[in-house]
Amino acid sequence: MNKDQIKKLQKNVGVNSDGFIGRDTFTALFKKLGASDVRANELALAANVHMRTYKILDSANRFVHFIAQLAHESGNFRYMEEIASGAAYEGRKDLGNVIAGDGKRYKGRGPIQLTGRANYRKYGQALGFDFENHPEIVAYPSVGMLVACKYWSDNRLNELADQDDVLAITKKINGGTNGLADRKAHFAKLKSWV
Template identity: 75%
Template sequence: MSFKNLQKALGLDDDGVVGRATLTALFKRLGASQTRADELALAANVHMRTYRILDNELRFAHFIAQLAHESGGFKYMEEIASGSAYEYRSDLGNTQKGDGTRYKGRGPIQLTGRANYRKYGQSLGLDFENNPQIVALPSIGMLVACKYWADNGLNELADKDDVLAITRKINGGVNGLGDRKAKLEIIKNLLGKN
């Protein structure tokens, strides 16, 4: 696999260095609008480096594939469903009436639950618990996704090419595993794996 192959597949200069142009083109290819692709790429270009996701192609492939699944091809930064299914889910920290809707999935990784909004807000110095809607901003959501990825040891699981374990860490189960695997193959193909 090679970032040069990815750049060639996206019709870009193949210098092998993933930057904003490469990320913008990839997000667009996977379904994002131009504006959304630009916003995501701006944040991803910084935060994917900080959280060592760009250290190798396998980490990159798994990260992008999981986020592409969670966000419907980077089209949705907020869960389409109301979130009422998460009401009173103590495993998510949803203990008060309205928490399910208030702390529904947001950002490209679909951060869900009061406990996660509190945890990631506090660790990033942002008040997500009182302002949950800001996680839906593409730049903030990408930061959260990168932090969540690193905090949950997903770089190491990606290094082992373990899509099942990564899916369980992100989803809590294996919902959408087939689509996650399909998206992973798409990214690997763009990277020249096959």
């Protein structure tokens, strides 16, 4: 994102418009989107580091697509764990849920709603956490933000954001098109802020 886009975002979220995105800007953004004060601070701490590492801040499109998708997945950053029980994922071999109880144990968590034993194992191993034996860790906002950034990068979603392809991004995150209209609405709102 360039300095002018950052200043516009800062103005829209109500912080000092200095053109340098950091923890205060992220905290204000997450609060404005619906996160509690505590959750906004935790998400901001991680976003300030990991969104840079995974090159999500390299362009406004990447930033807006990323935040829009996460806003949809997490109910505007209010939920770091899926509200449903996870029973619908029971026996889903495509998610690696092969042991009785896996559906509930590996239900969606974090702002991107990581789902399924296979994903918990994959991202835990990649990031140095034991998510498979301790899936609840993904629901910690700071850890969940790291997982979201890694998932975004691994699935080459920066490239799809560069192409402005909300449909393809949605399919990579959701496996289908659930909530597409809401995702587009989040995108349009956030795009107007930068």
